[in-house]
Amino acid sequence: MLMDAARRPLRPADAPPPEPGSGQLLIAVRACGVCRTDLHVRDGELSHPKLPLILGHEIVGTVVAMGAGPEIDRFGIGDRVGVPWLGWSCGECRYCRSGRENLCDRARFTGYQIDGGYAEYAVADARFCFPLPDQYADLEAAPLLCAGLIGYRALVAAGEAERLGLYGFGAAAHIVAQVARHQRRRVFAFTRAGDEEAQHFALELGADWAGASDAPPPEPLDAAIIFAPVGPLVPRALRAVVKGGTVVCAGIHMSDIPAFPYDILWGERVIRSVANLTRKDAAEFLGLAPQLPVRTMVEPYPLERANEALEKLRAGKVRGAAVLQITAAATPPRDSR
Numbered sequence: 001m002l003m004d005a006a007r008r009p010l011r012p013a014d015a016p017p018p019e020p021g022s023g024q025l026l027i028a029v030r031a032c033g034v035c036r037t038d039l040h041v042r043d044g045e046l047s048h049p050k051l052p053l054i055l056g057h058e059i060v061g062t063v064v065a066m067g068a069g070p071e072i073d074r075f076g077i078g079d080r081v082g083v084p085w086l087g088w089s090c091g092e093c094r095y096c097r098s099g100r101e102n103l104c105d106r107a108r109f110t111g112y113q114i115d116g117g118y119a120e121y122a123v124a125d126a127r128f129c130f131p132l133p134d135q136y137a138d139l140e141a142a143p144l145l146c147a148g149l150i151g152y153r154a155l156v157a158a159g160e161a162e163r164l165g166l167y168g169f170g171a172a173a174h175i176v177a178q179v180a181r182h183q184r185r186r187v188f189a190f191t192r193a194g195d196e197e198a199q200h201f202a203l204e205l206g207a208d209w210a211g212a213s214d215a216p217p218p219e220p221l222d223a224a225i226i227f228a229p230v231g232p233l234v235p236r237a238l239r240a241v242v243k244g245g246t247v248v249c250a251g252i253h254m255s256d257i258p259a260f261p262y263d264i265l266w267g268e269r270v271i272r273s274v275a276n277l278t279r280k281d282a283a284e285f286l287g288l289a290p291q292l293p294v295r296t297m298v299e300p301y302p303l304e305r306a307n308e309a310l311e312k313l314r315a316g317k318v319r320g321a322a323v324l325q326i327t328a329a330a331t332p333p334r335d336s337r
């Protein structure tokens with residue numbers, strides 16, 4: 001499914017499978033998660049995508065061919081791998097050398113500057129691919145790769161908060177809520193006003209309370225994570241957290257944050273963002289998820305219905321995570337190496 005230009009629907013297209021270059025894997029895609037970031041790219045809110053572009057950065061698939069190169073032998077033909085948003089970083093800059101490759105100025109991202117997983121085949125740099133825990137089926141593993149691990153990075157950034165607010169209860173929050181409960185935190189879920197289904201879903205996943213994001217929580221919070229791309233939630237979350245509390249903005253794009261009085265920030269409250277992921281985040285979270293275990297709720301869509309999945313995501317109508325199920329690619333037998 002090809003994006004020719006911003007603000008236009010994706011269109012089905014036929015192309016030969018890409019060739020794996022040096023250090024790359026050719027992957028037969030089995031599933032690809034649909035993320036809010038994909039919608040930001042398609043809507044032109046993230047500038048200068050590769051065009052034409054294949055979206056998708058929660059790729060689950062099988063290695064069918066390999067180039068030569070560094071670290072390529074971590075994988076073999078037939079292995080199941082996951083491909084996340086961070087597709088490449090320079091390894092040389094101050095950020096990369098200090099464990100912050102997520103901030104690399106030259107970083108390239110899957111489904112943005114590199115073709116992604118809304119397709120039967122994808123190529124990916126082996127150094128940025130991950131083995132996936134066996135107990136997850138392909139569809140269920142896909143949301144771990146962005147919703148899960150960027151959600152996890154946001155949870156770590158929230159600090160040791162006992163009372164945690166989650167603004168926007170979509171794919172990321174439904175995973176973070178489970179990890180937070182496991183860490184004996186209390187979860188307060190904020191949804192669009194009147195979205196009783198999402199509120200009910202949050203309570204099923206162990207939230208202490210669920211309500212509308214335009215109302216205050218029943219008690220003060222120690223930290224909040226904002227997953228919804230809605231700037232006015234920032235002052236609301238600041239008003240909801242106690243002194244010393246942190247508000248984490250976890251999305252890649254947000255509408256403008258309205259002006260607010262200094263006294264809601266004062267008292268050592270902190271506003272911060274979380275950007276992208278490091279390979280360390282991925283290794284940590286993919287190790288942790290099967291231990292709880294985190295369960296992912298998915299709504300499968302065939303590849304050809306990617307536009308519909310994106311529109312449902314925009315409307316807030318997806319319960320858990322939307323995932324494209326991609327079945328057309330032929331997978332060679334495991335011993336064909």
Ligand SMILES: [Zn+2]
Nearest residue numbers: 035037146147
């Ligand atoms: Zn994402």
Ligand SMILES: [Zn+2]
Nearest residue numbers: 090093096104
């Ligand atoms: Zn770098």
